[in-house]
Amino acid sequence: MNIPAAVVFDLDGTLIDSRGDIVAAANHALSATGRRPLPAQLIVRFIGDGARALCARAAGLPEASEEVDPVLAEFLAYYRAHPVEFTRWMPGAHEVIEQLTEWDDLTIALCTNKPRAVTDAVLSALGVRSRFRAIIAEGDLAERKPSPAPLQWIARVLGLDTARLVMVGDGPQDIESARRAGARSVGLLNGYSTRERLAEAKPDVLIPTLLDLRDVVRRWRDATVRIVSVAR
């Protein structure tokens, strides 16, 4: 049986509330390239598919357009210099990382569409980098979530079958990536996405906050362990 062996977290909207810093960087990038700043609520809707997609949406350009390049460069430079000015832990995030690391046979990993340089800056500032046995960020691979490739990479690095991963995220990208990789998924309702968009992606479980995650993982592990021992 596939006893869950690793919990893979999404970053933005799942472990951290990064909206303030993303909005500040996006509006800096828009102003620096001669565009008008946008309301925070609008920019938040553009989060989830990586920095280039966000900059393109904010500037009203197709993602492949060369005109996105200077917007993205400004966004990244600003965000790297100001990674956690407004960023806070999501409710229960810090606690659940501590709780899950208490299980000796459970690993924690991170799978984000946030660009690698910004991910590194944020994790270092929060002092939690070393908690994650594997980290994959935007730019590390050619494909990002909702592709299954980032989760498949994590499974390979951890030496696990993807069926033993539990992906926890607030976006449909997280859930779709998990389904396509053959991993379990937990949808987090208090993140950046709407309940409708998240439910449409059909996660295995929906939870109100990360405070509920430990029980979900425990139930899966207990159920699987019992079935394995009965089968023997």
Ligand SMILES: O=C(O)COP(=O)(O)O
């Ligand atoms: O930065 C983004 O676009 C999304 O990042 P996430 O995958 O951690 O939610």
